[in-house]
Amino acid sequence: MAHAAAVAKPPPHGTAKAPPPPPRKRRGNGASPRRLPYLLIAPAALLMLGFIAYPVVSVFYYSLRHYNPTKPWRNGFAGLDNFVTAFTDDPDFWRTLGFSFQWVAVEVVLQLLLGLALALLVNQTFVGRAMARALVFSPWAVSGVLTSTIWLLIFNSQTGITRYLADAGIGSYGTSWLSDTGTVFPAVVVAELWRGVPFFAILILADLQSVSKDLYEAAEVDGASRVRQFLHITLPHLKDAIILSTLLRAVWEFNNVDLLYTLTGGGPAGETTTLPLRIASIAVDSHDFGYASALTAVAFVILLFCSLLYLRLSKFGGQDK
Amino acid sequence: MSSTRKPPRWQIHLPLGLYLLFTLIPFYWILLFALRPTGSTSLVPWPLTFEHFDKVWTERSFATFFQNSVLVGVASMVMTTLVALAGGYALARFDFRIKRGFMLALLCSQFIPGALMLVPLFQIFAELQMINSLGSVIVAETVFQLPLSMILLSGFIKNVPYALEEAAWVDGCGRFRAFLAIVLPMLRPGLIAVGSFAFVHSWNHFLFALMFLSDQGKQTIPVGLATLMGADSVDLGALAAGGVVAAVPVVIVFAFIQKWLVTGFSAGAVKG
Numbered sequence: 001m002a003h004a005a006a007v008a009k010p011p012p013h014g015t016a017k018a019p020p021p022p023p024r025k026r027r028g029n030g031a032s033p034r035r036l037p038y039l040l041i042a043p044a045a046l047l048m049l050g051f052i053a054y055p056v057v058s059v060f061y062y063s064l065r066h067y068n069p070t071k072p073w074r075n076g077f078a079g080l081d082n083f084v085t086a087f088t089d090d091p092d093f094w095r096t097l098g099f100s101f102q103w104v105a106v107e108v109v110l111q112l113l114l115g116l117a118l119a120l121l122v123n124q125t126f127v128g129r130a131m132a133r134a135l136v137f138s139p140w141a142v143s144g145v146l147t148s149t150i151w152l153l154i155f156n157s158q159t160g161i162t163r164y165l166a167d168a169g170i171g172s173y174g175t176s177w178l179s180d181t182g183t184v185f186p187a188v189v190v191a192e193l194w195r196g197v198p199f200f201a202i203l204i205l206a207d208l209q210s211v212s213k214d215l216y217e218a219a220e221v222d223g224a225s226r227v228r229q230f231l232h233i234t235l236p237h238l239k240d241a242i243i244l245s246t247l248l249r250a251v252w253e254f255n256n257v258d259l260l261y262t263l264t265g266g267g268p269a270g271e272t273t274t275l276p277l278r279i280a281s282i283a284v285d286s287h288d289f290g291y292a293s294a295l296t297a298v299a300f301v302i303l304l305f306c307s308l309l310y311l312r313l314s315k316f317g318g319q320d321k
Numbered sequence: 322m323s324s325t326r327k328p329p330r331w332q333i334h335l336p337l338g339l340y341l342l343f344t345l346i347p348f349y350w351i352l353l354f355a356l357r358p359t360g361s362t363s364l365v366p367w368p369l370t371f372e373h374f375d376k377v378w379t380e381r382s383f384a385t386f387f388q389n390s391v392l393v394g395v396a397s398m399v400m401t402t403l404v405a406l407a408g409g410y411a412l413a414r415f416d417f418r419i420k421r422g423f424m425l426a427l428l429c430s431q432f433i434p435g436a437l438m439l440v441p442l443f444q445i446f447a448e449l450q451m452i453n454s455l456g457s458v459i460v461a462e463t464v465f466q467l468p469l470s471m472i473l474l475s476g477f478i479k480n481v482p483y484a485l486e487e488a489a490w491v492d493g494c495g496r497f498r499a500f501l502a503i504v505l506p507m508l509r510p511g512l513i514a515v516g517s518f519a520f521v522h523s524w525n526h527f528l529f530a531l532m533f534l535s536d537q538g539k540q541t542i543p544v545g546l547a548t549l550m551g552a553d554s555v556d557l558g559a560l561a562a563g564g565v566v567a568a569v570p571v572v573i574v575f576a577f578i579q580k581w582l583v584t585g586f587s588a589g590a591v592k593g
Contacts (some may be wrong), residue, residue: 033415036496040411041423043404044467052430053513091455121337124328132337134579136344141575142568143525145543149564150347152550153354153557158353160363161350194347206583226328249432255434258527262547276436283440284532296437307432 059300062293070287082294092270092278097302100254100274102185105155107192107253112246114193115200118236122201123208133205140198144258150192151263152178179268188272191258200245207241208234243314250310251303275299339523351568354561373562375550381559383566386545391570392499393455393541394524397462401470401519404463404513409474412501414483427468435465439532446533457533458541462523470515477511478504510581521571542567 020132066078086093122133139147157176166173177183211234219229255276260266266273266281273281275295283292355373356366359444366406405559412420440459446505451457482505489499527543534540540548549560 037411037415037417037420040407044408047404047427047460047464047467048430051442051445051461052438055438055445056433058441058444059438112440115334118340121333121340124333126330126333130580132341133583134576136337136340137579138348138572138575139344141521141525141571143527143543143571145527145546146525146564146567149546149560149567150351150548152555152560154347154350156557159354159557163362164364176389194343203585205342209583223487249436251432257436257438258543262527262550276434278529279437280439289440292440296440299434299437303432 056300059293059296062290063297065290065293066298067290067293068286068288075290078290082197082291085291086294086298091174093275095270096275096278099272100276100302102135103189103272103274104250104253106189107196108246108250110189110193110241111196111200111249114197114205116238116242117203118197118201118206119208119229137198137202139195140202144195144256145262147191147195148259148262151187151194156188181271182267184264184268184271187302188260188263192253192256193261194257196249196253199249203241203245204238207238211237239314243311247307247310251307341482351561351564352493354557355565357558359556359558373558374554374566377566381545381549381563382537383542383545383563386540386542387566389539390524390541390543393458393462393530394520394570396455396459397466397515397523398520400459400463401466402516405467405470405474405515406508406512408467408471410478411505412471412475413478427472430468436460436528439528442529443532452533453536453539454535455539458529459523461529461533462519462526464521466519471513471518473518474508474511477508477515480593481507513578514581517574521574524571 007114043161043181043215063082064078066074066081068074118136121134122129126132140165142150153159157174157179160176162171162175162177165171166175175183177187180187215233216229219233224232254274256274257280260272260277261280264272266277276299279292279295279299282288282295353364353366356369356371357363358368358370358372411417412424446457446461448453449457451460481492485503486496486499489503490496494502525543527547530541531547534544542563546560546563549556549563
C-alpha cells in the first residue's frame with residue numbers, strides 16, 4: 001500500500017550518472033587535460049586557503065597567546081590560560097553560550113516547521129500562486145540590519161505597534177518589547193523568523209518539485225490518505241534537503257550577528273548576547289585578541305562537533321554516492 | 322508535486338493569507354514611517370512626504386553609502402561568479418585526485434563562521450594595507466560566497482549534457498570555445514541565480530564592512546543604517562527611509578530572479 005509506494009522511491013533528482021571522463025588526448029586546448037582541473041580550481045583554492053584556512057589556523061595560534069595591542073607587556077605565550085579563564089572564571093562565557101543554543105534551537109525548529117508548511121502550501125496549484133510565492137519569499141532578500149530596522153519601528157515604544165494595540169484596548173502604552181527582559185526573546189525570535197522562514201521554504205519547495213507525481217497517483221489508487229502520503233512519500237523525499245538546510249541554518253543562526261547586534265545590541269542587560277556577539281565585543285572593545293581567539297576556537301570546536309553529530313545522527317550521506 | 326486529491330480551497334487560502342499578512346505588514350510599516358511626516362501617527366502615509374528620503378540621501382550621506390554598496394555588490398558578484406564558474410566546471414567535468422578533498426573542504430567551509438574570523442581577517446587585511454579600502458570587503462565577501470556558488474554552479478553544469486560539448490570538439494572547437502558556445506548559454510539561469518545570490522548577499526552583509534572600513538566615506542548602506550539606529554534619539558523617519566533605500570535594489574533583483582530561485586536550488590545546491 002502506501003508503504004509499497006514509499007519503497008519504490010526513485011533515485012533522487014540530480015544524482016544521474018557521473019559525467020563520462022573527458023576524452024584522453026585533445027590537442028590545441030591550451031593546458032593539458034591533466035592539469036586543467038587544477039588550474040580551474042586554483043583561484044578558488046588560493047582565495048580559500050588565504051582567507052579561510054589561514055585565519056582558522058591563526059585563531060588557534062592566537063588562542064594560545066596573550067595578545068592585546070593595548071597591553072603589550074602581557075603579550076606572549078599563554079598556554080591554556082585563555083581556555084582556563086573561559087571555562088572557570090567567566091560566567092558570561094557560559095551564559096552567552098547557553099543563549100546561543102537557546103537561540104539556535106528555537107529559531108531553527110520554528111523556521112523549519114513554518115518553512116515546511118509554507119512550502120507545502122505554495123506547492124499546491126491555485127490562482128495567483130506565482131504572485132503569492134514572490135511575496136512570501138521576499139523577506140529572504142532582506143538583510144539582518146534591515147530586518148532590525150523594520151522591527152525596531154514595529155517594537156518602538158512610542159509609535160510602534162503597541163501604541164495601536166493599546167488604542168484598541170490591548171496592552172498598555174509605552175511598552176517596549178525590546179527593553180523588557182520578559183518579552184525581548186520572543187520579540188527577536190519573531191523578527192528573525194520573518195526573514196528565516198522563506199529560506200527553508202525555498203529550499204524545501206525546490207526539492208518538493210522533484211517528487212514524482214506517479215507516486216502520489218499510485219498511493220491514491222491504494223487509498224492512502226493525504227497525511228499518509230505526506231508521511232510516506234513527501235517527507236522521506238525531503239529528508240536530505242531538510243538535513244542540509246537545517247544544518248546550514250543552525251550554523252548560520254549561531255553566527256548571526258547582524259540582527260541581534262543592531263536590534264538589541266545584546267541587551268537588555270546582556271539578555272540577548274550570543275557567543276559570537278561577545279567575541280566581537282571582546283575583540284573590538286577591549287582589544288583582547290588572545291582571549292577572543294580562544295573563545296572563537298571553542299565556538300569552532302562546538303560547531304564542528306555539533307555538525308558532525310547531526311550528520312551522523314541523521315545518517316546523511318550514508319550511501320556515499 | 323501536489324498530491325492528486327486537492328485539499329479544500331480554504332485550507333490553502335486561509336493559512337496563506339495569514340502568512341502573507343505576517344510577511345507584508347512589516348514592509349508596510351517601514352514604508353509608512355518613511356513616507357509620513359514626523360510626528361504623524363496616521364496609519365496611512367498621508368500627507369505624503371519625501372523629507373525623510375531627502376534627509377538620509379544628502380545629510381546622512383546615503384548617496385555615498387549607496388555608491389559604495391553598489392561597487393561592493395557588483396564587484397563581489399563578478400568575482401564570485403567567475404571564480405566559481407571555473408571551479409564549478411572542474412568539479413562537474415573532471416575526476417582529479419584532490420576532488421573529493423576539495424569538495425569536502427567546500428562543505429566544511431560552510432560551517433566556518435565569518436563572524437568568528439574577524440580578528441585574523443582584520444590582521445590579514447591590515448598586513449595587506451587593505452584596511453579602510455573597499456577591496457578588503459570585496460575580497461572577504463567573495464571568499465565566503467565561493468563555496469556555495471561553486472557547488473551550485475557545478476550542479477548546473479552537470480545538467481548540461483556532456484555529449485553536446487564533445488560534439489563541438491568533434492566539430493573542431495577547443496574546450497574553451499566549446500564552453501563559451503555551448504555551455505555558457507545553457508547556464509544562463511544558473512549564472513543569474515548564483516550572481517544574484519552573491520549580489521544580494523554582499524549588498525546586505527554588515528559585519529565585514531563594519532569592521533574593515535572605519536572611514537565614513539567608505540561605508541556601505543547596512544553600516545549607515547546601523548549608525549542611524551545607534552543615534553541617541555533615533556530619527557524614525559530617517560531610519561525608515563534609509564531602510565527603504567537599502568531594500569530597493571535587493572527587492573528589484575529578487576523580483577527579477579524569483580522564478581529562477583527555486584529551480585536554481587533544485588538544480589544542484591541541495592543535492593550537494
